[in-house]
Amino acid sequence: MSLLNYLSRKNNKPSASLAKERLQIILAHERASINRPDYLPALKRDLMEVVGRYIKINADDIKINLEKEGDTEILELNIALPEPLTESTS
């Protein structure tokens, strides 16, 4: 670091520690999502199709979550029905 750089520098936190913090957060997040099985998006798409035959829903209304508790895996499925509930009439 030259003197000129030093004088013009503001009291910033060193950028390397910022880089490390950001990486710690994103890597933890990505490692968790990589371990999810590949079929979840396809399952979601199929569910959308089946449910969509009876009720109008958006992709955002279906939440699928796979969690591990000890030895058991729990597949959690959450479908938020639209308000007011509209039955498809045919």
Next chain:
Amino acid sequence: MSKVIVVTSGKGGVGKTTTSASFATGLAMRGYKTVVIDFDIGLRNLDLIMGCERRVVYDFVNVINQEASLTQAVIRDKAYENLHILPASQTRDKESFTIKGVGQVINELKDSFEYIICDSPAGIEKGAIMALYFADEALLVTNPEVSSVRDSDRMLGILHAKSKRAIDGIEPIKEHLIINRYIPSRVESGEMLSIKDIQDLLGIDLLGVIPESEMVLQASNAGVPVIREEESNSGQAYRDLVGRFLGEDIPLRFLEPEKKGLLKRLFGT
């Protein structure tokens, strides 16, 4: 027993081919029969870095398609008789690039070579997966920079999931971290991730640190793997790294900022 070693990173431009060329040359300098394979189908470049671009007649895909034998396609290095290169094809056609085809070639190479170095292309597409599929060990080349570290972590996940060792459920690939283009003065001033930062983040064993060096560009201009530049810091760091890989206890070097003169201190960068 021959060993298959993939040189990978996810991100492009971090020094995979430079590392493959120098690592393979280093093993050959130590007397091991070594072949280095360019897996970057369509974007052949290892031949240029190794200085044998004008001697390429047949390539990897020709061998897979049985249009040429391995003896015809593999190029022997002019400086080291133990060093051999199998160049990538320049066609964009990757149809014949299958696990079966690549596996046959690697198996045949195992008869004649002690080390088979696979220079992976960037990305996580077919070529990169093929390069890592048969690996026993992996050299993960990482720059001290956020996107490179993130992609390296992603690549570790792929090694754990997509390699033959992972799929067969046998002993996993042994992973080695190589930090490339390290600039000690910038680490000291807190503007570059340190060795410890990167090790904390990726959690794998460090094999070597290669300092940023002007010599790497000059060596590539001349088609000489930088490990052969005895005077240069990066060449020496690669030699150390090869020694460590072979089980020697060699301390890291070139981790302190170079001393600057007073004028440079005041007005330099």
